[in-house]
Amino acid sequence: MTSHGTLVAEPVEYEVMDLKGGETRLDPVIRNNPFPFYRALRERDPVYYDPGLDLYLVTRYADAVQVLGDNDTFSLEHGYQDRYGNGFIEEFAAILDRDGGGFIRDLAIDPPAHTRLRRLIEKAFTAHRVKTLEPRIRPNVVDLLEPLAERGSGDGKRDIGGPLTARIICEQLGFDWDEVGSDKVNIWTKAVLDQIGRMQTRDAMLENARVMCELQNFIIRYIDDRQANPREDMISDIVHARLADDDNPSLSRQEQIATIRGFLIAGNDTTAAAIANVLFVLATRPGLADGLYPEVDNDRVMNRFVEEVLRLYPPVHGLFRTAMKDVELSGTLVPAGSQLCVLYASANDDDAKFEDPRRLDIERPNVGANVTFGSGIHKCVGMALARMEIKLVAREFIRRFDNIRLTVPQSELTFLPTLASQTFERLPLTFTRRQTTGAA
Ligand code: HEM
Secondary structure, three states: OEEOOOEEEOOOOOOOOOOOOOOOOOOHHHHHOOHHHHHHHHHHOOEEEEOOOOEEEEOOHHHHHHHHHOOOOEEHHHHHHOOHHHHOHHHHHHHHHHHOOOOOOOOOOOOOHHHHHHHHHHHHOOHHHHHHHHHHHHHHHHHHHHHHHHHOEEEHHHHHHHHHHHHHHHHHHOOOHHHHHHHHHHHHHHHHHHHHHOOOOHHHHHHHHHHHHHHHHHHHHHHHHHHHOOOOOHHHHHHHOOOOOOOOOOOOHHHHHHHHHHHHHHOOHHHHHHHHHHHHHHHHOOOHHHHHHHHOOOHHHHHHHHHHHHHHOOOEOEEEEEEOOOEEEOOEEEOOOOEEEEEHHHHOOOOOOOOOOOOEEOOOOOHHHOOOOOOHHHOOOOHHHHHHHHHHHHHHHHHHEEEEEEOOOHHHOOEOOOOOEOOEOOOEEEEEEOOOOOOO
16 A cells, blocks of 8 residues: 555556457456456447347446436336346246235336335435434444454455345344344345346246245235334334325335335345455455554545445446437447446446546545446435445454455455346455554
């Protein structure tokens, strides 16, 4: 790490991939390190038709923001629903209808249906409410990290990010954590995310359908209970919510299930992946954790550090839209009906927006301009909660540990096979308890 009065970590350089034509984001080599591919596309073919995925990859920052800001031309609802299930939608839906309380679409919808639901879900995640959660969540973080200090090792995704985020969202919703546990949440999450991940095989679909039935039946049990016995939790809020919509003032049962399922899934793997990414950055940039240690209680520094990691390694690499009419983007004609994948990870790496983009620089003047949480009307509703969880883990981890290292070569780290998210399958780490006594 170099220091010019600010916390700056040397850039991780990526080469520009040599494009020969016909490349696809599905290629395992690209999947495990997509940045050279993204950079080549931004420079040479910024709205690229990916033949493996049959969609256009939107790679530049300006194009990404334009697409996300124009909901009439670029439909989110179609972007998600038209390819839901990766070709197995009818069979999948039939299993859910038979065994799982119904086939219920995700909350990925366009206005005006979106506007109605969004007002409701925003109430659950205001910055003020999240602030009041922070003192309650910190002990969970400490409880999780302390046993690892004895071992001196742990997996950043499976032992830290995964269990923590699963527990927090379950407790917020009102699920009994002892009944659920992090393994079950991981299995549920994968079954739901596979439906939009574009890589699901038929065998995987059958297993995912079984798991999704289990999840929905579990949610329905809680809805029924909170209907009769409301408590101080999100499920009760959702079940008893009254919307500012005179014709349709409460959520249907299907909307209730979709909302609860959406919160559980959207808030879990994404935040767990972001936590693992923070730990990955600390493990692979020597000196960074020690540089941050004196500032560990400084919210400004920690928030900016987290934001830079979110920009450099966004857990959601790309999400989908459908062009509702012919449209030209950076010189490429995208025909009506085409699918687009807006690559947040590539937009965040665009040097037209971020100077020296691969450099981690917490004093970057536009540190918050990343599109890691999206942009426009669908911008992540849980981002205040996610940022707070990530900051707490970064803080308590740096406070406790130094000599943070990967136990395998970086080239051996692999990612889950899904286009939407970029999630480490495992992140094995070692570390030692800090001996230093000082500011922290
Ligand atoms: C680091 C963690 C997270 C990341 C990177 C992330 C990313 C995103 C992105 C990119 C979108 C926009 C989707 C689109 O435009 O197609 C989104 C939407 C959403 N996120 Fe998150 N998210 C995170 C955490 C959370 C949490 C903690 C929750 C809730 C518990 C949550 C709930 C949602 C919901 C409900 C939406 C849909 C909003 C809408 O369509 O109006 N997310 N998120």
